[in-house]
Amino acid sequence: MSELQEYGGKATMEKITSLAKRRGFVFQSSEIYGGQNGAWDYGPLGIELKNRIAGAWWKEMTRLHDNIAGLDAAILMHPRTWEASWHVENCTDPLVYCKKCKSRFRADMIPEENLSAKKCPDCGGELTDTRKFNLMFKSHIGPAEDTASVIYLRPETAQGIYVNYKNIIQSNRMKIPFGIAQIGKAFRNEIVTKNFIFRTCEFEQMEMQYFVKPGTDEEWFNEWRRQRWAYYKKLGVKMDHLRWHQHGKDELAHYAKDAYDIEYLFPMGWRELEGVHNRTDYDLGRHAQFSGKDMQYIDQDNNNERYIPYIIETSAGLTRNVLMILCDAYDEEQVAEKGNAGTEGSADDWRTVLRFHPDLAPVTAAILPLMKKDGLAEMAQDIRKELQDDYATDYDQSGAIGRRYRRQDEAGTPFCITVDYQSKEDGTVTLRFRDSMEQVRVPRAELAVRLRQEIKSYKRIK
Ligand SMILES: [Zn+2]
CATH class of the missing domain: 3.40.50.800 (Anticodon-binding domain)
Known part of the structure; x- marks a missing residue:
């Protein structure tokens, strides 16, 4: 059965996009100038809906857990952050160009036969070799536009949490296990933006990073999978439109020991809504290495045992949740x-x-x-x-x-x-x-x- 047959809902992306505009949920950015690709504006109803979704997540994560603290880190971070996180090297998409019609494609999104034959899926022209294209938006801070002034718009909110983990332990007397929750904007120079607000260059994330003792990570990983599933049930989402997708060996990020996505059945098919990842001690280990700061946790209740915590991440797209809730809620009926x-x-x-x-x-x-x-x-x-x-x-x-x-x-x-x-x-x-x-x-x-x-x-x- 195809994904579209399986969908069965009454929403289509055309209906959702049109309703969103007509009723003031979401408008295209800079519409009077023909629109800005990959960017959307939230209108009077849209901002209320987005705020409520963010509020429900924030309540779930912070108010209902006494060991999870909130944070709002800056979008602009020290550029070394992105070397430590591997984004400078690795936040890339494989890109090919058509020499004839000049179209650009993500190599992983076109049919394998086109890639191997180097044949454009649109016009049949010759494709270039695959190149790495960095997804981070790069700018300069201060008056000089040189390599020393390079700064990035953050491609994810997680790093702002990692660099503050010691601050939060000290200011809030946190003991492991504990979490830090953050909602904020992130930016990726996506080559292919499509499906309305699903994949955009400017988006919002709702992330909670949970710091645990190595060896207890698998248990916490399973616990967070359970809690995140239960959360969507509580919001009244159609549960037969949700499923788990475990990352295969070839999909696992370099830092991940295990990773599951919660996928939602959108009108265009099953797509990732949220990820629950076991990131191990990779992130804090890398920040220790790049900053020269000690990132070990000192367990005062346990003979001052020292270790770098493992991190269980729950990372959801806020703007993607808005689209999910719109599709999930949409109905037409005879009255x-x-x-x-x-x-x-x-x-x-x-x-x-x-x-x-x-x-x-x-x-x-x-x-x-x-x-x-x-x-x-x-x-x-x-x-x-x-x-x-x-x-x-x-x-x-x-x-x-x-x-x-x-x-x-x-x-x-x-x-x-x-x-x-x-x-x-x-x-x-x-x-x-x-x-x-x-x-x-x-x-x-x-x-x-x-x-x-x-x-x-x-x-x-x-
Ligand atoms: Zn072409």
Whole structure:
């Protein structure tokens, strides 16, 4: 069975890209100039979604673990960092050019027969030999553009953690095992950027590096695999769209003893979402060698035993998680819904709905007055004021109520609160659920508590 047949979801990359633009999740960077390849801008709904995904990860990693500390290291680092990490030598893609049509290809992404025959997959022209192309963005710091002033935009966030590991032990009195978590931007000069925000030159990572005693590394490796899998389950992601991929001998990075990726079944097929890697003592060993600093851990509870810790890394793409959550939440369905606030649509109506977990939804509750007049708008505005300190809210008073529900469905808003004439009489409002489209009457005074309960007990129904 092909990957696309296997996919079975209703999202396509075209639909996701178009919805993302239409509703203000993601725009192409510098669009008025024809766009900048490999760069994307997050619009009003997109930044909220990205922040919520980052927030969920940060909470999971730091607040729920008392031995994991946070860090926000600079993007610009001492250039020796990248020699120690092997990126100067080894952060490369194999590249071939077509001499005829001038197209560039990653040698590992074109069919083997084209590579061996040196034949362009596009035009049949002759291909060059494979060359190493370094993926790091290089610039100069200070006024002189010479070799002494070379600086790189970091190609990964992990190194900022390694160089701070001793600072964090000392400032936070950390004892092994412990972790350091960081969310931040990284940059790679990707030759082939495609699939919307999946592979981009500027991206964000969510990385947690866990420092352990050698010999306990395999146990911790398995534990982190377990925890990272459970995390996606907690977010309500379709679990049959996730799988493990163990790196074969030929795929293992030079530093890795063992590596598994969590892959997600995107519309374009299975792709890496997150990596869990046993990086051994490679990183700290290399930084000790290149910096001349002692990177050993001193185990004061164990006769001052000294060793260079092993590192278990969990490395997820934040921007890639945004794409995953958009694809995972995307649904289209036929609707015919009725409620106290009026009929929403007829049997031949369709809706597009993003079934975000309420913890991730950019807007938690939209407050909608059935009519602008007769004091309904004022009451709705008051309700919004009551809720906005605790919840992300939206207010919309224009258009038919059914169309307003559709707009909120498409933004992934889990709850709509509709103020109607009955609200004026008995102080109740309609609470409408995105997934089931059911409506219930709730006393206005109970809204905040009710929302909290609904979020806590949320179960994805499709
Ligand atoms: Zn060609």
